[in-house]
Amino acid sequence: MEIPYTVEVRPDTGLSNGKLGVWLFLASEVMLFAALFSSYILLRVGSSEWPQGSEELSVPLAFFNTVVLISSSVTMVMAWASLKMNDFSKFRLYLGLTILLAVTFLVVKFFEYEHHLVAGEGPWHNTYYAIYFTMTGLHGLHIIGGVIVNSYLWGPGAKMWKTQKERFTNRIEIAGLYWHFVDLVWIFLFPVLYLL
Amino acid sequence: MDAHAADDVKKSVKTYYMIFGALMVFTVLTVAVSYLHLPLALAILIALVVATIKGSLVAMFFMHLMHERKVIYWALILTVIFFIFLMIVPLATNLDRIPGSHKGISW
Numbered sequence: 070m071e072i073p074y075t076v077e078v079r080p081d082t083g084l085s086n087g088k089l090g091v092w093l094f095l096a097s098e099v100m101l102f103a104a105l106f107s108s109y110i111l112l113r114v115g116s117s118e119w120p121q122g123s124e125e126l127s128v129p130l131a132f133f134n135t136v137v138l139i140s141s142s143v144t145m146v147m148a149w150a151s152l153k154m155n156d157f158s159k160f161r162l163y164l165g166l167t168i169l170l171a172v173t174f175l176v177v178k179f180f181e182y183e184h185h186l187v188a189g190e191g192p193w194h195n196t197y198y199a200i201y202f203t204m205t206g207l208h209g210l211h212i213i214g215g216v217i218v219n220s221y222l223w224g225p226g227a228k229m230w231k232t233q234k235e236r237f238t239n240r241i242e243i244a245g246l247y248w249h250f251v252d253l254v255w256i257f258l259f260p261v262l263y264l265l
Numbered sequence: 266m267d268a269h270a271a272d273d274v275k276k277s278v279k280t281y282y283m284i285f286g287a288l289m290v291f292t293v294l295t296v297a298v299s300y301l302h303l304p305l306a307l308a309i310l311i312a313l314v315v316a317t318i319k320g321s322l323v324a325m326f327f328m329h330l331m332h333e334r335k336v337i338y339w340a341l342i343l344t345v346i347f348f349i350f351l352m353i354v355p356l357a358t359n360l361d362r363i364p365g366s367h368k369g370i371s372w
Contacts (some may be wrong), residue, residue: 083334090336096344103351111355113278143285146327153274250325256319264299
C-alpha cells in the first residue's frame with residue numbers, strides 16, 4: 070500500500086502529512102521544554118540564593134557552541150536548498166557539515182560535563198546544577214537524535230534520491246525543521262543558564 | 266524539481282547567509298551585554314528580547330514560517346497560549362506569599 074500525501078499536499082490542510090506531523094510534534098516539544106523553563110523560573114524565584122551562570126560555567130565554550138549550532142542550522146537549510154536546485158553532491162557536503170558541527174557541539178558539551186563532574190559539581194551539587202544538567206542533558210539527547218536521523222539521511226536513506234526526488238527533498242525539509250528547533254532551544258538555553 | 270521553484274530557492278540562499286550574519290551579531294551582542302553587569306531585571310529583559318529576536322529569525326527564515334500554511338499558524342498560536350500559561354502559573358504561586366514569611370526572592 071502506498072503512503073498517501075508524502076509529496077502531494079492534502080486538499081484540506083494544504084500540506085503534506087509529514088510536514089504537518091512534524092510541526093505538531095514540535096508543538097509538543099515546545100511544551101516539553103516549556104515545562105523545564107517553567108521549573109527553572111519557579112526554582113530561581115523561590116530560592117534565596119542563585120549563582121551567576123557566568124561564574125559557574127564557561128561562557129567562551131558556550132559561545133563557541135552557540136556559533137557551532139547556528140552554523141549547523143545554516144548548513145542544514147543549505148542541504149535542503151541544494152536538493153531543490155538539483156545538486157546532490159552539494160547536499161551531501163552540507164548535510165555532512167551539519168552532522169560534523171553537531172558532533173563538535175556534543176564533544177564540547179562532553180568536556181564541559183566532565184570538568185564539572187570531576188570538580189564534584191554534578192546535578193546533586195545544588196539546585197542550579199540540577200536544572201543545568203536536566204535542561205542541557207535533554208537538549209543534548211535531542212542533538213544525538215538529530216545526528217542519528219541526519220546520518221541515516223546522509224548515508225543509506227539518500228538512496229531515495231535516485232527514485233523519488235521530491236519525497237526525499239521533503240524528508241530533508243522535515244529533518245531540517247526538527248534541527249532548527251533544536252537550535253532555537255539552545256538560543257534560549259545559552260543566556261538563561263550561562264549569562265544570567 | 267521545477268525550474269521556477271529552483272530559481273526561488275536560489276534567491277533565498279542569499280537571505281539565509283544574511284540571517285546567519287544577523288544571528289552571529291546578536292550572539293556577540295548577548296555576550297557583550299552580559300559583561301556590562303547590568304541590574305538583573307534589565308539583564309534578563311535584554312537577554313530574552315535578543316533571544317526572542319534570534320529565535321524568530323530562525324523560525325521565520327530557516328523554518329520557512331513566513332510562507333507557511335494557516336493550519337500551522339493556528340497550531341502554533343495554540344502552543345504559544347499554553348506556553349505563556351505555563352510560564353505565568355509558577356510565578357503566580359509566589360504572588361500571595363505573606364511578606365516576611367520567606368527570606369528572599371533573590372532578584
